[in-house]
Amino acid sequence: MGSVIVAKDLVKKFDEFVAVDRIAFAIEEGECFGFLGPNGAGKSTTMKMIHCASPITSGQLSVLGMDVKERPRDIKNLIGVAPQDNNLDPDFTVHKNLTVYARYFNIDAKVAKKRADDLLEFMQLTEKRDVNVENISGGMKRRLIIARALMNEPKVLILDEPTTGLDPQARHLIWERIRELRRKGVTVLLTTHYMDEAEKLCERLVIMDKGKIVIEGRPADLIRDVIGSEVVEMDEPTDEMEAFVRSKGWDHERTIDRLLIYAACCDDIVLIMKERFGLVTTTIRKATLEDVFLKLTGRKLIE
Amino acid sequence: MNPIENLSLRSISVWKRNRDVFFRTWKTNFVPSFLEPVLYLLAMGMGFGVLISEDLRLHDIFVSYIEFLAPGLVAISIMYGAFFECTYGSFVRMHYQKTFDAMIATPLSIEDVIVGEILWGATKSFLNATIVLIVISLFGLTNLPGLIFVPFIAFLGGLMFASIAMLFTSITPNMDSFNWPFFLLITPMFLFSGTFFPMYVLPEWGQLIALALPLTHCSVLVRDLCFNYFDLADVGALIYIAMLTVVAFFASIHLMKKRLIN
Structure with a gap:
């Protein structure tokens, strides 16, 4: 071909x-x-x-x-x-x-x-x-x-x-x-x-x-290459949370109302975050092409 | 660079598309072009014409006003047929319906599309003029064999007016702007091109201006043929039509390409 x-x-x-x-x-x-x-x-x-x-x-x-x-x-x-x-x-x-x-x-x-x-x-x-x-x-x-x-x-x-x-x-x-x-x-x-x-x-x-x-x-x-296999989404993130995630060296992104952590395996991350910051609303989901797209082209609205 | 190197016989398929649309609604398309000349003949010929007792000179004969007017109506229908089609009609297809975009995604080139449109515009002139010709013939206002050549003149004149119209379509920013060529070019031609009165009644400068107008040459040709005349002035009219057609045709192709290719 x-x-x-x-x-x-x-x-x-x-x-x-x-x-x-x-x-x-x-x-x-x-x-x-x-x-x-x-x-x-x-x-x-x-x-x-x-x-x-x-x-x-x-x-x-x-x-x-x-x-x-x-x-x-x-x-x-x-x-x-x-x-x-x-x-x-x-x-x-x-x-x-x-x-x-x-x-x-x-x-x-x-x-x-x-x-x-x-x-x-x-x-x-x-x-x-x-x-x-x-x-x-x-x-x-x-x-x-x-x-x-x-x-x-x-x-x-x-x-x-x-x-x-x-x-x-x-x-x-x-x-x-x-x-x-x-x-x-x-x-x-x-x-x-x-x-x-x-x-x-x-x-x-x-x-x-x-x-x-x-x-x-x-x-x-x-x-897999850009994001990993899974994404942890956390509602209502604080600056400390973001600083902590950064100090851990986890690949992440902060949006207006969410903190996204990209990883291969997420259970540990959720556990660590819950331990450190108490009750945090988290979702673990599969990484999608949309994550890749937004990560690469930015989240700002394009006029 | 050859401006028409991308031209092919495929332009006929554009012509066929317009023909199919036209004949889908042929009743609404034919009835007005049939009735309009009848109204003009009644109003201008039998109403207005009654006030004109003097016969009008045409070469070496004298004719009544209605006899003079009738071929003028044929010439007018040549102008309007192509000009309406290749301004409003073509603009709607190009701008609103995006028909041209659909066409150039196929093996058709832009040149094919424009030529198909111009050929169709000329066909509209041919159809409209032939209908008017039939009407005035029924009133006994034409003569054989000259009238047989009139539809042919209608197609040639149609090519000229279609090319001029396409020129305006290629530069018009929007549909309303077509008011300008209609107001500045078409309406003066409608009135002053030897259509409603003979040119010799105009002052010399007026005659010179009239001679520069495209429609004048159509009305000269049509009227002469309707009275079985053909002389050097008619040859001149044919040359004028041919030359203006070629110039307007190439200019419109050039400007259309500029407008559509980006």
């Missing part, structure tokens, strides 16, 4: 603002690769460069062995894009949205019709086949956008925040479908703000912040 998408020293500038700052990554064939990061980290810009909607400023970027600067049309022919914004065609029905889109790929009308029906079945939209897209729910629109991205039977599928704003049922359906596509050998690129989603779906991922890749790896490895 080779790399399907390779970026080296990839830079994107908007006038003076550097949106993507010399990043490098290699995405393997058939894997689900995640791009995480706060708003404005450069995820969507990177996606846009991959599907040739946004020209690269400098560096190298190749998709399926082709340079984005030289063969954008051939690249776009082989990838499917499900954008963050709803850009379905409000003038058409659900089914017509798919067949009109297929025409942009020069797909034969008969083939397109059949494929559209199959994909509506796949995304559980058959019932809405002849309904105008204006009259379907937000979750259905997202599913239709994914179905649309599959009309050209892409080798690479780009999903930009595919489940934002969806109810749990719709999210699970989309997750199932993504796994099914991966089994068929489709390479999936995913951006998301949901860490559980990334943890469940992505083989590997990068966390981006301010245009740079902060860390790359498998979700489980990242959690």
Whole structure:
């Protein structure tokens, strides 16, 4: 298996603002690769460069062995894009949205019709086949956008925040479908703000912040390496508690109303803290990707 | 750098998308363009025209006011067909519906999208003008065989107005700003391009200004063809339309790329 998408020293500038700052990554064939990061980290810009909607400023970027600067049309022919914004065609029905889109790929009308029906079945939209897209729910629109991205039977599928704003049922359906596509050998690129989603779906991922890749790896490895296996959360921490934890050399973080201690094994820590500070409300939980994310990109709100 | 190196036949699929939307609601699209010229003919021709007892000179013949007016209505429909489509229509697709974004995620290039839009704008001119032509023909206000060439002129003129419209769409900050080209360009053309009265009644400087306006050349061509004329002035009009189309077309592609690629 080779790399399907390779970026080296990839830079994107908007006038003076550097949106993507010399990043490098290699995405393997058939894997689900995640791009995480706060708003404005450069995820969507990177996606846009991959599907040739946004020209690269400098560096190298190749998709399926082709340079984005030289063969954008051939690249776009082989990838499917499900954008963050709803850009379905409000003038058409659900089914017509798919067949009109297929025409942009020069797909034969008969083939397109059949494929559209199959994909509506796949995304559980058959019932809405002849309904105008204006009259379907937000979750259905997202599913239709994914179905649309599959009309050209892409080798690479780009999903930009595919489940934002969806109810749990719709999210699970989309997750199932993504796994099914991966089994068929489709390479999936995913951006998301949901860490559980990334943890469940992505083989590997990068966390981006301010245009740079902060860390790359498998979700489980990242959690183990950056956080440990467990987290002790303590309510209403005091300065003495924090000083004590620091003196012990434990990896920790203080938020407004919580003290977090990252560790491999937590029972001792809880015991020691209880002994030293009396009744402290503590929770021991498994470390998650969200801990990794917040530790690396900071807890401050990003505007 | 060749400004249209990224152009392909795929632009036809953009044209087809707009065609499909249009024919989905063809009743609401066709009825106004059918009734409007009838209203104009009644009001301007039979109402207003009655006050004009003098016949108007056209080359070496004299025609009644309503005969003069009718081809002018065809020319006006050429202008409005493409200009509305490629200003308001294209802007809604580009800015509100994000249709262009969806298209350029497929093998379509921005050039393909813009050309598809311009071709569709010209098609609207063709359709509208043909309907008006049929209406005035039913009133007996055209002549064979000249009228057969009018739809062809409508498409050419449509390409010109669509390209000019796309130029404004590429630079407009918002939808309301289209009031400017409509107020400063379209309405003066509507009134002063040999549409409602012959240009020779204008003072010389007025005639010169009118000659610079794109619609004047459409109305000259359409009227001459409706009366089976074709002379050097018509060749000049065709050259004018071709040249302005090419200039506006390349400028609009250039500015659209600047607006959409970032």
